[in-house]
Amino acid sequence: MKLTKIAMAGVLAALVSAPPAMADLVFPALSYRTGPYAPNGIPFADGYADYLTLINERDGGINGEKIRLVECETGYNTEKGVECYESTKGEGALIYQPLSTGITYQLIPKATADGIPVHSMGYGRTSAANGKVFKWVFNYPATYWDGASIAVKHIMDQEGGDLSGKKIALVYHNSAYGKEPIRTLEELSKKHGFELMLIPVDHPGQEQKSQWLQIRRERPDYVLMWGWGVMNSVAVQEAANIRFPMDRFIGIWWSGSENDVEPAGDGANGYKALALANPGGDYPIYADLQKYVYDAGKSAGDGTHTKEVLYNRGMYAALLAVEAAKKAQEIHDTKQIDASMMRDGMEALEITAAKMTELGLPEFGPEFAVSCENHGGSGVGKIQQWDASAGEWKVITDWISADRDIVDPLIAEDSSAYAQENNIEERCN
Amino acid sequence: MSTQFLNFIEIFINGLMAGIMYSLVALGFVLIFKASGIFNFAQGVMALFAALTLVGLQTGQVPFSHLINAIFGTDIHDWGPGLPTFLAILLTLVVMIALAWLLEKFVLNHLINQEPIILFMATIGLAYFLEGFGDLMWGSDVKTLDVGLPSGGSFWWEDVTRTWAPEDADYWGMYIDKLDISATIIAVILVTALSLFSQYTATGRALRAVADDHQAALSVGISLRKIWVIVWSIAGFVALVAGIMWGSKSGVQFSLSLIALKALPVLILGGFTSIPGAIVGGLIIGVGEKLAEAYIGPMVGGAIENWFAYVVALAFLLFRPQGLFGDRIIERI
Numbered sequence: 001m002k003l004t005k006i007a008m009a010g011v012l013a014a015l016v017s018a019p020p021a022m023a024d025l026v027f028p029a030l031s032y033r034t035g036p037y038a039p040n041g042i043p044f045a046d047g048y049a050d051y052l053t054l055i056n057e058r059d060g061g062i063n064g065e066k067i068r069l070v071e072c073e074t075g076y077n078t079e080k081g082v083e084c085y086e087s088t089k090g091e092g093a094l095i096y097q098p099l100s101t102g103i104t105y106q107l108i109p110k111a112t113a114d115g116i117p118v119h120s121m122g123y124g125r126t127s128a129a130n131g132k133v134f135k136w137v138f139n140y141p142a143t144y145w146d147g148a149s150i151a152v153k154h155i156m157d158q159e160g161g162d163l164s165g166k167k168i169a170l171v172y173h174n175s176a177y178g179k180e181p182i183r184t185l186e187e188l189s190k191k192h193g194f195e196l197m198l199i200p201v202d203h204p205g206q207e208q209k210s211q212w213l214q215i216r217r218e219r220p221d222y223v224l225m226w227g228w229g230v231m232n233s234v235a236v237q238e239a240a241n242i243r244f245p246m247d248r249f250i251g252i253w254w255s256g257s258e259n260d261v262e263p264a265g266d267g268a269n270g271y272k273a274l275a276l277a278n279p280g281g282d283y284p285i286y287a288d289l290q291k292y293v294y295d296a297g298k299s300a301g302d303g304t305h306t307k308e309v310l311y312n313r314g315m316y317a318a319l320l321a322v323e324a325a326k327k328a329q330e331i332h333d334t335k336q337i338d339a340s341m342m343r344d345g346m347e348a349l350e351i352t353a354a355k356m357t358e359l360g361l362p363e364f365g366p367e368f369a370v371s372c373e374n375h376g377g378s379g380v381g382k383i384q385q386w387d388a389s390a391g392e393w394k395v396i397t398d399w400i401s402a403d404r405d406i407v408d409p410l411i412a413e414d415s416s417a418y419a420q421e422n423n424i425e426e427r428c429n
Numbered sequence: 430m431s432t433q434f435l436n437f438i439e440i441f442i443n444g445l446m447a448g449i450m451y452s453l454v455a456l457g458f459v460l461i462f463k464a465s466g467i468f469n470f471a472q473g474v475m476a477l478f479a480a481l482t483l484v485g486l487q488t489g490q491v492p493f494s495h496l497i498n499a500i501f502g503t504d505i506h507d508w509g510p511g512l513p514t515f516l517a518i519l520l521t522l523v524v525m526i527a528l529a530w531l532l533e534k535f536v537l538n539h540l541i542n543q544e545p546i547i548l549f550m551a552t553i554g555l556a557y558f559l560e561g562f563g564d565l566m567w568g569s570d571v572k573t574l575d576v577g578l579p580s581g582g583s584f585w586w587e588d589v590t591r592t593w594a595p596e597d598a599d600y601w602g603m604y605i606d607k608l609d610i611s612a613t614i615i616a617v618i619l620v621t622a623l624s625l626f627s628q629y630t631a632t633g634r635a636l637r638a639v640a641d642d643h644q645a646a647l648s649v650g651i652s653l654r655k656i657w658v659i660v661w662s663i664a665g666f667v668a669l670v671a672g673i674m675w676g677s678k679s680g681v682q683f684s685l686s687l688i689a690l691k692a693l694p695v696l697i698l699g700g701f702t703s704i705p706g707a708i709v710g711g712l713i714i715g716v717g718e719k720l721a722e723a724y725i726g727p728m729v730g731g732a733i734e735n736w737f738a739y740v741v742a743l744a745f746l747l748f749r750p751q752g753l754f755g756d757r758i759i760e761r762i
Binding site: 037200201230237263 | 439443494504561571684718722726735
């Protein structure tokens with residue numbers, strides 16, 4: 001009897017400590033469903049998870065290989081994010097989406113050493129767009145510096161092509177994320193002759209009276225915002241309170257979700273934000289999601305965030321990961337890919353209009369092709385504007401491309417400095 | 430008056446208004462510390478929980494709907510159009526009182542005669558529990574809170590103050606947020622009511638007795654358990670007021686719990702045991718940080734107000750370690 005118990009305990013211990021089945025394609029998600037940034041983290045995580053569930057349920061996985069999503073809660077905390085990375089990388093992780101610029105910065109050297117690709121989609125270290133230096137990091141389809149340049153281009157369009165003598169303020173989250181566009185805006189300021197005002201807001205940004213009084217006093221012609229979480233909604237509310245013209249207030253794509261404008265009610269009407277992809281839910285893919293995920297009771301969330309900007313973005317991130325995995329399978333002629341193969345797939349990724357239509361998201365995102373040199377994608381964005389009465393974002397421009405004459409030299413300069421500091425030899429030659 | 434001077438006054442007034450908002454949070458800390466010697470780490474989360482409950486009742490949200498749907502496979506979210514604001518506030522108050530009662534019964538009652546640090550740690554646990562419970566009960570979406578308070582800049586004040594500047598000056602007038610004015614009026618009413626309650630009612634006197642000496646209060650028949658329920662209920666009410674004011678500014682979201690950070694320098698400055706101290710401390714911190722942000726911030730890259738508030742508080746501590754209005758604690762060996 002005693003021996004039987006010992007044997008059973010041994011079997012149980014073996015089962016518990018057994019390595020995970022390697023047959024799955026492992027996609028870790030460093031998500032944040034708790035803490036002050038949860039309202040933004042949840043829809044992104046839901047979109048990411050639901051798309052992967054759709055691929056499993058509808059297609060039986062990626063070319064027959066099931067996807068295993070491994071979620072780890074970071075709370076948008078950099079230390080926790082690194083812990084999540086360390087605790088999940090051994091599961092056979094193929095790709096990381098840190099959803100935090102701070103975490104991305106920490107993971108760049110770690111993931112490079114471990115040989116696992118990081119996709120910081122529209123966030124993270126901008127100069128990682130230079131694939132010659134950052135072999136394992138990708139930030140397609142656009143970077144923060146593209147975003148800054150796109151916003152300024154839009155302002156130029158509004159001003160008839162001349163910004164000389166104008167004043168543009170940047171209200172930014174006082175963190176690695178918020179500081180990213182400063183260098184680009186400084187260069188753009190020199191090029192176009194506008195004055196740049198820098199207005200930092202400390203985490204979390206619940207109180208911004210000083211910043212908006214300063215804006216009211218100094219009267220910039222336009223305000224740009226690099227905010228996240230509650231900072232966005234407070235800024236939109238304060239801008240409405242001081243009657244700043246909302247069509248002259250433009251946020252980056254992380255300051256352009258429903259969460260950022262709805263608390264301000266009608267006051268947010270006319271606020272603009274950049275868009276990495278089109279908002280809304282009028283796409284064929286939603287019929288499939290309804291059938292295979294929502295109706296089957298397999299959705300990650302409660303269904304209240306579907307079709308929202310951040311849900312769509314999470315879904316888009318998952319779509320790009322899946323397409324990269326397909327490409328990797330194609331390149332290496334195997335369904336069982338590892339992280340290194342996944343990286344090859346990401347580097348050979350090509351997203352065309354026809355492919356997006358085929359995937360059920362016609363005209364959703366931009367066309368782009370990743371290459372050994374360019375990990376940043378096409379670097380285009382649209383401008384969307386909040387219609388408070390309809391309660392929805394409306395796209396008001398076509399794709400706007402970044403000013404490559406400004407952005408590319410900055411990327412080359414910053415990545416070259418990183419390469420020197422870390423003794424990285426440039427590749428792709 | 431020169432526009433520079435008018436700008437200074439504008440920043441000063443807005444600092445006072447911001448300080449009132451900080452005081453609303455600090456008051457909850459003071460009430461509990463005075464009556465029980467507990468530094469309630471959960472005060473910010475209580476404000477969040479109260480605001481979540483209020484919005485949930487106002488909008489007719491079914492509590493725990495996520496959990497119910499996940500377990501039973503249902504798809505319920507709302508039970509109806511929601512309650513009128515006044516009724517929703519009253520019901521939220523009932524929930525906060527129930528919370529106080531449960532807290533006394535299941536937490537505080539078991540920690541009588543424990544070291545203050547144990548009680549403090551219990552409130553840390555309470556903060557995490559309440560945050561998760563609030564999430565489970567009402568979800569973590571950003572919620573819009575509208576209780577009918579006016580908000581936005583006051584046109585009247587702008588028009589009045591515009592005339593104070595020289596005629597050739599391109600001056601827009603001073604900005605004051607009507608929501609901040611409402612907060613000031615509410616804070617004055619709240620402090621007056623609390624003062625009258627503690628001075629002129631039997632329960633208030635019992636509260637003060639407990640605050641002065643637990644043992645002596647017990648010896649004359651005051652029920653410590655009852656007093657704790659009352660005091661945590663009042664703190665819950667103050668948290669509800671703070672939650673309404675802050676939630677009206679930014680929407681109700683989980684970052685609301687971080688407003689407690691704004692109350693800490695106020696407490697350091699005003700003292701942990703004084704209601705007027707919370708108000709005066711809030712005003713000094715509010716004005717100090719806003720002036721610093723406006724006049725020192727540009728020289729050092731900005732965003733200094735968060736830490737500057739602590740600098741102001743610590744500077745005061747050098748001269749009055751017990752805070753401006755706090756009781757001086759002398760422990761004889």
